[in-house]
Amino acid sequence: MAGEDEAGGDKTEAATQRHLDQARDEGQVPVSREVATFASMAAVVLVLGFQLQTWLRHLLPDLIIFLSRSGETIMPDAGLLRLTSLGVLGVIVPVLCAALLAGGASVVLQTKFLLNLGGLQPKVSRVSPAAGLKRLFGFNGLVEVVKSLGKLGLLVTAMWIAIRGDWFGLTRLPWQDPHSLLSAIVRPVFHIFIAAVCIQGIVAAADLMWVRFRHARDMRMSKQSIRDELKDTEGNPHIKARIRRIRVMRARRRMMAKVPAATVVVTNPTHYAVALAYDRVNNPAPRIVAKGADSLAARIREIAEANNVPVVANPPLARALYRLDIDTEIPAEHYKAVAEIIAYVWRLRRPGQAVL
Structure with missing residues (x-):
């Protein structure tokens, strides 16, 4: 019975909207x-x-x-x-x-x-x-x-x-x-x-x-018919999943490439990491250039430490900034906390030294 169903012989599934629209176009x-x-x-x-x-x-x-x-x-x-x-x-x-x-x-x-x-x-x-x-x-x-x-x-x-x-x-x-x-x-x-x-x-x-x-x-359809329709309308799901993975990997590489130029990395200290970049001449407020959780957060910390980017632990601020989108300026309610961290980093940063 399962073999028949997988082969598309049994119509046990409710019709999709596309199948109903096609039947309607035919007068059904x-x-x-x-x-x-x-x-x-x-x-x-x-x-x-x-x-x-x-x-x-x-x-x-x-x-x-x-x-x-x-x-x-x-x-x-x-x-x-x-x-x-x-x-x-x-x-x-x-x-x-x-x-x-x-x-x-x-x-x-x-x-x-x-x-x-x-x-x-x-x-x-x-x-x-x-x-x-x-x-x-x-x-x-x-x-x-x-x-x-x-x-x-x-x-x-x-x-x-x-x-x-x-x-x-x-x-x-x-x-x-x-x-x-x-x-x-x-x-x-x-x-x-x-x-x-x-x-x-x-x-x-x-x-x-x-x-x-x-x-x-x-109008009921078999599971195989639904899969075939999905391929016709949205493409092969395996190929689409692979394309999504490739896009995510490329976006992650671009994000990681911005960490060495960040001003500071705010951490949870282990679960979250958010990299901020601030240019007083061109940007009115710091921007989020990278963020990650767990293993990705650890990778951001490694890149920051390898490139002498200060890493500051502030769990509440890290959690709040992690909810924001990448390449956006921080909102006004976080100005004070971020300004204190950046001022602290500027005062203590020395060549070849990371602030912990």
């Missing part, structure tokens, strides 16, 4: 169709809730005429039929437009405004019978069947609960006066819509979580 993003359905249904209910009374007030007289003459074989007047048809279209078109806009907006928001035309290109796998059977009888197909059956059961239950109080009135509709027929069915129909939207909202939330979980699972 988690999109829930149930969310789009919920958005469309909610838009329809909102439009009906705000405009239904106005539409019924304009359409009701014409529809009553049709309902009252439903048993006759003679067609109504052509002008009345045209006006009524236009009125019905005036109701249907805004509802359809609202549903389409809401559904499209939900998809765009889920994809974060991704527009990928690659999905429109024909693919043989889409018309392959084997691929179709695999999608139909595979795990995802089974999930879709269970989801559809569960959704249908929830919708039927919710609709029954919604119209249970109106059921007696609905059974009497065939014997009611046509003038009161439409007003009698508005309330139960609206209850059905509300129940359907609520259930669809629950289904959409569950489906959105499932779609995102499935997408994250499908």
